[in-house]
Amino acid sequence: MVLTLDYTCFVRGGPQGEVGVDPEHLEQAADQHAEKLSSLKGKRDSGQLGFFDLPDDRSTMAACLEYAESVSGRFENIVVMGIGGSALGTQALHAALSRPLHDSRLPNDRPRLFVVDNVDPSLVGGVLRVANPETTLFNVISKSGSTAETMSQFLLFLEALKAAVGDSWRDHIVVTTDAQQGFLRPFADVHALKSFVVPDNVGGRFSVLSPVGLLPGALMGWNLPQLLEGAAHGRNRSLSGDFAQNPAAVWAACHHLLDTRCGVHSQVLFPYSHRLRLMVDWNVQLVAESLGKVDAQGRRIGPFPHGAVGATDQHSQVQLFAQGPRDKAFTFLRVLNHKDDLLIPDHPQGLDELAYLSGKTFGQLLDAECRATQLALTDAGCPNALISVPEVDAHSVGEFLMWSMVATAYGGELYGVDAFDQPGVEAGKVATYGLMGRPGFEQERSRVEGRKISDPNYRVI
Amino acid sequence: MVLTLDYTCFVRGGPQGEVGVDPEHLEQAADQHAEKLSSLKGKRDSGQLGFFDLPDDRSTMAACLEYAESVSGRFENIVVMGIGGSALGTQALHAALSRPLHDSRLPNDRPRLFVVDNVDPSLVGGVLRVANPETTLFNVISKSGSTAETMSQFLLFLEALKAAVGDSWRDHIVVTTDAQQGFLRPFADVHALKSFVVPDNVGGRFSVLSPVGLLPGALMGWNLPQLLEGAAHGRNRSLSGDFAQNPAAVWAACHHLLDTRCGVHSQVLFPYSHRLRLMVDWNVQLVAESLGKVDAQGRRIGPFPHGAVGATDQHSQVQLFAQGPRDKAFTFLRVLNHKDDLLIPDHPQGLDELAYLSGKTFGQLLDAECRATQLALTDAGCPNALISVPEVDAHSVGEFLMWSMVATAYGGELYGVDAFDQPGVEAGKVATYGLMGRPGFEQERSRVEGRKISDPNYRVI
Numbered sequence: 001m002v003l004t005l006d007y008t009c010f011v012r013g014g015p016q017g018e019v020g021v022d023p024e025h026l027e028q029a030a031d032q033h034a035e036k037l038s039s040l041k042g043k044r045d046s047g048q049l050g051f052f053d054l055p056d057d058r059s060t061m062a063a064c065l066e067y068a069e070s071v072s073g074r075f076e077n078i079v080v081m082g083i084g085g086s087a088l089g090t091q092a093l094h095a096a097l098s099r100p101l102h103d104s105r106l107p108n109d110r111p112r113l114f115v116v117d118n119v120d121p122s123l124v125g126g127v128l129r130v131a132n133p134e135t136t137l138f139n140v141i142s143k144s145g146s147t148a149e150t151m152s153q154f155l156l157f158l159e160a161l162k163a164a165v166g167d168s169w170r171d172h173i174v175v176t177t178d179a180q181q182g183f184l185r186p187f188a189d190v191h192a193l194k195s196f197v198v199p200d201n202v203g204g205r206f207s208v209l210s211p212v213g214l215l216p217g218a219l220m221g222w223n224l225p226q227l228l229e230g231a232a233h234g235r236n237r238s239l240s241g242d243f244a245q246n247p248a249a250v251w252a253a254c255h256h257l258l259d260t261r262c263g264v265h266s267q268v269l270f271p272y273s274h275r276l277r278l279m280v281d282w283n284v285q286l287v288a289e290s291l292g293k294v295d296a297q298g299r300r301i302g303p304f305p306h307g308a309v310g311a312t313d314q315h316s317q318v319q320l321f322a323q324g325p326r327d328k329a330f331t332f333l334r335v336l337n338h339k340d341d342l343l344i345p346d347h348p349q350g351l352d353e354l355a356y357l358s359g360k361t362f363g364q365l366l367d368a369e370c371r372a373t374q375l376a377l378t379d380a381g382c383p384n385a386l387i388s389v390p391e392v393d394a395h396s397v398g399e400f401l402m403w404s405m406v407a408t409a410y411g412g413e414l415y416g417v418d419a420f421d422q423p424g425v426e427a428g429k430v431a432t433y434g435l436m437g438r439p440g441f442e443q444e445r446s447r448v449e450g451r452k453i454s455d456p457n458y459r460v461i
Numbered sequence: 462m463v464l465t466l467d468y469t470c471f472v473r474g475g476p477q478g479e480v481g482v483d484p485e486h487l488e489q490a491a492d493q494h495a496e497k498l499s500s501l502k503g504k505r506d507s508g509q510l511g512f513f514d515l516p517d518d519r520s521t522m523a524a525c526l527e528y529a530e531s532v533s534g535r536f537e538n539i540v541v542m543g544i545g546g547s548a549l550g551t552q553a554l555h556a557a558l559s560r561p562l563h564d565s566r567l568p569n570d571r572p573r574l575f576v577v578d579n580v581d582p583s584l585v586g587g588v589l590r591v592a593n594p595e596t597t598l599f600n601v602i603s604k605s606g607s608t609a610e611t612m613s614q615f616l617l618f619l620e621a622l623k624a625a626v627g628d629s630w631r632d633h634i635v636v637t638t639d640a641q642q643g644f645l646r647p648f649a650d651v652h653a654l655k656s657f658v659v660p661d662n663v664g665g666r667f668s669v670l671s672p673v674g675l676l677p678g679a680l681m682g683w684n685l686p687q688l689l690e691g692a693a694h695g696r697n698r699s700l701s702g703d704f705a706q707n708p709a710a711v712w713a714a715c716h717h718l719l720d721t722r723c724g725v726h727s728q729v730l731f732p733y734s735h736r737l738r739l740m741v742d743w744n745v746q747l748v749a750e751s752l753g754k755v756d757a758q759g760r761r762i763g764p765f766p767h768g769a770v771g772a773t774d775q776h777s778q779v780q781l782f783a784q785g786p787r788d789k790a791f792t793f794l795r796v797l798n799h800k801d802d803l804l805i806p807d808h809p810q811g812l813d814e815l816a817y818l819s820g821k822t823f824g825q826l827l828d829a830e831c832r833a834t835q836l837a838l839t840d841a842g843c844p845n846a847l848i849s850v851p852e853v854d855a856h857s858v859g860e861f862l863m864w865s866m867v868a869t870a871y872g873g874e875l876y877g878v879d880a881f882d883q884p885g886v887e888a889g890k891v892a893t894y895g896l897m898g899r900p901g902f903e904q905e906r907s908r909v910e911g912r913k914i915s916d917p918n919y920r921v922i
Binding site: 004005006007008010011014015083084085087088117118119120121122123124125128145146148149151152155156158159183186187190204244245246247250265266272273274275281284285288289291292293294300301302304306309310311312314315316317318319320321322323324325326327328338339340341342344345346347348350351353354355356357358360361362363364365366368369371372373375376377379380392422423424425427428429430431432433434435436437438439448451459460461 | 465466467468469471472475476544545546548549578579580581582583584585586589606607609610612613616617619620644647648651665705706707708711726727733734735736742745746749750752753754755761762763765767770772773775776777778779780781782783784785786787788789799800801802803805806807808809811812814815816817818819821822823824825826827829830832833834836837838840841853883884885886888889890891892893894895896897898899900909912920921922
């Protein structure tokens with residue numbers, strides 16, 4: 001059971017009418033496929049794109065599972081300190097794959113997971129109050145060991161941990177960081193902390209299948225072999241030399257053509273699934289940080305990734321989608337089989353108008369809404385694609401993750417940008433260091449302090 | 462202590478440079494202010510725009526508080542069944558104003574709140590397992606009583622409730638619906654259920670300060686008098702005839718000019734606050750559903766509202782914001798005072814690089830990141846505004862809600878569309894009825910069933 005991509009309504013002249021990819025342009029994209037794919041494969045062969053090979057690294061998976069087994073039953077809480085690529089994949093997979101809390105039909109043998117991805121004191125303090133350090137495992141994730149948000153949390157939780165358990169604090173910490181570089185590696189070594197490696201050639205937003213996501217997954221009981229198998233399957237299809245059989249290439253090429261040729265600058269991922277809702281945030285980072293770039297000609301490029309969740313957003317964003325500017329491309333995620341589906345019961349007397357719902361299931365209703373909304377947006381002339389997901393399980397989720405990552409890397413080839421750097425975040429980082437008084441950033445400090453971008457005498461109400 | 466809006470960097474020639482509102486256009490907007498405001502006031506005077514007057518309705522607030530007092534201590538869980546405007550405001554206020562769960566410094570006298578805003582069986586079934594009906598109060602919210610998502614949940618929870626508590630099910634249900642119309646009102650009357658009214662002249666996305674949001678708020682212990690006082694204050698400022706002193710009008714006019722004159726079609730609300738993070742989703746519905754319309758000339762118009770949360774999204778979207786197309790307008794929400802701020806502790810030996818963090822607070826770090834990111838986006842030429850929030854409390858949240866609602870209504874005047882209808886969602890709704898076999902929609906059913914928008918022989922991988 002694998003994913004399928006139906007891109008009929010991405011192409012001009014499909015049922016959605018005239019807004020869509022010109023079939024001739026799509027043929028040109030097919031003609032360029034060999035070249036683009038070979039460029040990607042070349043980078044992979046030269047060792048740059050480690051994410052391609054993560055699904056095959058069964059020994060890292062085994063190490064995560066072995067560690068999880070060794071601490072099984074010991075911790076009530078897992079606190080992951082991470083931000084961006086160190087948080088979003090784990091959050092998305094947690095929503096999709098973790099057994100729902102308090103599911104009384106299953107043994108309650110898994111801890112609670114908190115992914116602390118901000119420095120707001122209300123969040124950090126809240127987790128500190130909820131998660132008793134004595135029964136908590138802390139997983140700090142930072143490739144460089146210098147991420148200000150993650151490391152400030154680490155200082156706080158470390159202090160609380162030492163106060164609570166004394167010398168045995170070392171048994172409550174797992175470090176996920178670079179193999180050699182950065183500040184966390186020597187700290188882990190000195191204290192003989194359990195540690196895992198973020199491979200050098202895997203960037204944060206491509207790292208969900210490394211220990212960044214696998215370790216929390218092992219602790220939470222996700223089916224990791226299935227996850228990697230699905231990812232491997234998705235990777236293999238996404239490397240097909242036959243453009244028409246390569247979902248990642250086709251999805252990327254359509255998005256690229258919609259953006260650059262059709263004025264469709266936004267792309268909306270629209271899962272009809274509560275459990276897949278956080279795939280949206282993971283995908284937003286992946287696309288935004290990879291493709292939002294200045295290209296070689298100095299042009300600012302990149303589509304604006306966005307999300308919606310069905311059926312909820314029918315009551316929020318669909319009005320705009322249906323009647324607003326046709327500058328958005330939609331990809332529906334339709335779930336074909338809802339495990340643990342529920343029957344909508346008989347209506348009571350006096351609510352006869354609801355008779356049509358009784359006897360159907362919630363899964364049927366959700367699916368009808370997905371089909372209905374796709375049809376309505378198609379009739380409104382909005383380009384859209386449909387990814388059918390057999391069932392929300394580790395295999396299909398792994399496959400989707402890999403489709404998205406390969407499609408994004410492929411997008412880098414199409415746009416002619418480096419999909420793996422993020423030079424645009426440096427300025428803000430350096431200004432933060434200046435404002436926080438980090439040594440070596442004194443000049444930045446005076447520059448920033450001296451700047452009055454909010455002149456109180458000017459345009460303030 | 463009130464909000465301020467600094468729009469210096471929305472205007473061309475500000476520190477952000479050339480992408481921004483032309484000052485002459487802003488003067489024209491000021492010249493048209495009297496006319497736009499008078500049109501809004503006229504609609505209000507004719508009884509159409511009930512949301513303007515909700516802050517003054519202290520008797521409804523008192524009724525909500527009185528009911529909450531009468532059931533105080535009786536329920537462990539509140540389950541709100543609602544979607545769109547019946548859910549988003551409550552979710553946003555819950556994140557902002559509810560005492561964090563398990564805050565051990567406060568008496569644990571408040572129930573848990575679940576807002577069930579989707580029909581995915583994994584969500585509905587999860588809530589059913591977590592919330593024991595015997596100790597749960599169910600608040601069903603639907604103006605018409607025909608919302609398929611909400612009513613199917615209602616059928617399920619009603620059945621579970623009757624099975625659990627027999628005849629006393631009536632004491633576990635509160636109905637929030639229209640005063641006279643719809644299916645829920647007679648049902649509530651027949652069974653003498655406790656009920657509240659959604660005023661006839663208040664649309665879903667403008668209803669957060671009606672019993673839709675006030676009743677859950679009363680049950681959860683939000684400071685409702687402060688919330689309404691802040692809203693009244695915001696409303697009064699937003700009705701100022703002096704354009705330069707009217708934050709809602711200026712915010713709306715800048716967004717309108719950025720969209721229609723400067724190619725800045727997206728607007729990003731960017732709170733630097735964990736507690737304000739869900740204001741984004743509430744605001745997305747408000748703007749998308751109100752302004753995403755076909756105008757009188759048949760043009761598809763409307764900005765694309767979007768969100769980001771600081772500091773988290775610095776590691777996700779800021780790369781695109783800084784280097785991608787300059788087609789996005791940002792509004793930062795900066796919190797000036799973080800209650801319950803936390804000190805970042807001393808760094809341990811071996812992590813000397815973190816010395817600059819020690820002794821600062823998490824609130825200081827978050828604020829430095831907000832200032833740094835605003836500066837970085839300004840230097841990158843991106844139009845942006847800054848709303849300063851004295852503190853995340855009921856007063857400032859109420860003020861912000863009212864600013865946004867008035868700005869959106871004002872936007873309707875500027876774009877020349879009806880900000881209070883949603884004709885674009887009908888097609889999907891009708892198609893759903895068809896697929897679900899609702900009587901009277903047989904024709905739609907055969908139309909929909911007959912449509913093959915996803916032809917399996919065409920463009921499927």
